[in-house]
Amino acid sequence: MKISKVINNNVITTFDEHNNEIVIMGCGIGFRKNPKDEVDETKIEKIFSMSNSNTTKQFQTLLEKIPLEIIRTANEIIAYAKCSLTKELSDSIYVALTDHLNFAVERCKKQINFKNALLWEIKRFYNHEYLIAKEAIAIIDRNLGIQMNEDEVGFIALHIVNAELNTDMEHSLAMTKMIQDILNIIKYHYQVQVDENTLHYERFITHLKFFVERAFRNNYYQTEDIEFCKMIQKQYTQAYQCSIKIAEYMKSKINYELTEEELSYLTIHIKRITTDMK
Template sequence: MQVKKVLNNNVLIATHPEYGEVILTGKGIGFAKKAGENITVDRAEKFFVLKSEDEQNQYKQLLDYIDETFIGLMNECMEMVEARFQVKLNEHIHVGLTDHLYFAVKRIQQGLDIKNPFLKETELAYPREYAAAMEIVEWLKVKLDLAIPEGEIGFITLHIHSALTNRDLSEINRHTQLINDMVTVIEDSLRIKIDRTDINYLRLVRHFHASIERVQTDQFRPDQQEILAKVLREEYPVCYNLAWKLIKIMQQKLQKSVPDAEAVYLTLHLQRLSKQ
């Protein structure tokens, strides 16, 4: 490879014969290097390809205000996650998570509180990613000698899930917000305050996430639930009608059709919750 540009002592851009422009990271890899010099891949602790020109530019901009030590910590974080899941992460995490954590740390150092209203829902939806995020937070606490709020685990979880599934972070956030909106509708309609630790609430949230995933990927199977639907409609009319209200909200937000059978499953979940 040929050095194209040295970004700092530990990061440089090189031209790879197969991948084109790549980013190399490693302690001292950029020290005294000049554009045009040859460099072998074994000199790098890590190298990655940001195929999107926008992401390349965003990463370069990060290096203008984030110090080299923090960049090094972030690269170690990515390696921890990849080792844990035995996969290659989508490389947009280098931009997204580095940017997010840098400013999160700055806010914490300034004494600003970090709120995460969807922490429990995030843990329920993505338990493997949540466990990895907890490991990262504990590791950063030691490395930075900093008390990191629990809410930050949820935000890191979403970045990890985004990188593992190649899904846009904004889409994941929209789905989380949709579930939160539907829970609010349930509380208002049934005139209850749902206990977020109740097993029936945990089941409902898991069901919502699975249902949204099936709708998005068109993986619903034909399901003959007409008889059960008729029974539920007669036995639990309030919950059955509320189930259809939630289905219409999902269809509007996701801009996709939701199968009628979903009313059956939601009615059962809602009936259990309504017993509170």
């Protein structure tokens, strides 16, 4: 395996057996090396293989200016997230989280704190990712000696959400805001608080996350069961009227029109959580 490009003393690029470009990280792996030199495989710590060539180029550019300890820390956080979630994450997280972490460390050193306006919502809607981000803060403290606040936990959690959904931060923030707005519509429609400690509520939040994600991607869910939809409308009139309000809101915000099937399933979930109202 021969070096294609030396990015810095600790990062090089080469090509695998399928002629795909890969990025290799290791302490001193690029020191006094040149293109076409053999890769010292004893120094390999991590191999980054990305399906998207643009992401690979972005990552290479990023690695040219970021200290090795931050790259290692970001990689440890991503590995922990993958293990905890038991799923693959978009390659974009290597670029987004590494860049964010580098910037966040610089901000902390200068005692510049950014307020996370959606922290409360992130904790409620993406609790698993939030708990992973809390462990990420511990990893950062352990590796870099930098103590970050809870607002930063929220930002890291959203980066994990982005990688799960293969979207960007702007969309994740917008989806989080939309979920909160939908819950507010339900609250004001019924003029009561919804019990957030029930299994029905937890299932509803899961439904909302996938539902809102589909809406942002303009992917419709549709079946042929018209009789089922009519039955739901008739049986759960108040919950259905609440669903209509949500549909009007989504139409005005992102020009997404709910199908009758989506209205019906939304109605069922609303009926379930409002049964537990207090």
